[in-house]
Amino acid sequence: MDTSAYVKAVVEQTRTLAEWVDGKDATAPVPTCPKWTLADLVDHVGGTQRMVAMLVGERMSEPSRAYAGYVPGPADSGQWRDWLAEGAAEAKRAFDSADDDTPVWDPSGGAAGVPFWSRRLFGEVCVHRADAAAALGLRYELAPELAVAATEDWLATMTSRGYWENRPDFAAAMRGNGQTLHFHATDAPGEWVARREPDRVVLERAHTKADVAVRGPAAELLLVLSRRRPLGAASALEVLGDRALFQLWIEHMDWVTD
Incomplete structure (x- = not known):
């Protein structure tokens, strides 16, 4: 997907989220983000989109002013649909x-700028729509091609140099000596190999033998990798090889779950 396709999908995914949360209980807990209420979730999605709009629209070379201008959502959930849109x-x-x-x-460490942020907003709203589904008891669906793109965003962000350097707890847990994890979407083209090295996690878009392989529908893979669905509840996923290695990986995919 290119920047325009990501941004188009952000608008569409946000529209669905906005319809779901319109007029709902602002204090409803979000099970997949245990410290959050539905109001916190709406704040995060809408506030992040506005912050990124400021970064991109004003060509910012550092983020302090955008962060300081973070805008919380309305207290009245009846205003959420329009505010998110x-x-x-x-x-x-x-x-x-x-x-x-x-x-x-951008925080990736790769100076990816505009393409990074378009992909990041897309991945954000896809995962947070899953949070809203969990909070509201709704069925979560995402087209396989979009789920592959959101999984790409999740894995690329979590294995970026910037994330490694800014999350020492993650870096300590993920240091390795070449252990490999292979993730394979079975309903749309999408394969990744993550290799744990002493100084980073290397992500490759490849098909190769690995210490553990995880195969299944792209949306299911996204939900498990982002810790929005427990592995034990993901009956459509097949785990081959070192299951404990995959469990360790999941345990540290804790980017925005608290």
């Missing part, structure tokens, strides 16, 4: 005004 539209306008090579700060 406005945030996604604001983000779209910002991306429409920029090119992929427009200089914009």
Whole structure:
């Protein structure tokens, strides 16, 4: 997916989320983010989209002003649908005004800028829509091709140099000497191999033998990797090889779950 496709999907996924949460109980707990209420979830999605819109729209080279301008959602859940839609539209306008090579700060360590943020907003709303589904007792569905793209975002972000350097707990747990994990979506093209090295986790888009292989529908793979569904409840996933290695990986995929 390119930047425009990611941004189009952000608007569409946000629209679905907005319809789900419209008028709902703001204090409802979010089981997949145990410290969050539904209001916290809405704040996070809409506030992040507005923050990224500021970063991209104003070509920021460092994030302090965007972070300081973080906007919380309305207290009245009856206003959430419009507020979320406005945030996604604001983000779209910002991306429409920029090119992929427009200089914009990003935390990846790879100076990926505009493409990074379009992919990141897409991955964010896909995963957080799963949080809303869990909070509201709704069925979560995501087209296989979109689920592959969201899984790519999750894995690329979690294995980025920036994440490694800014999360010493993650780095300590993930240091290794070449152990490999193979993730394979079975309903759309998508395969990744993560290799644990002493100084980082290397992510490759490849098919190869690994210490553990995890295969199944892309949406199920996304939910388990992002800790939105327990592995034991993911009956469609097949785990071959060192299951304990995969469990260790999941235990440390704790990026936005608290």
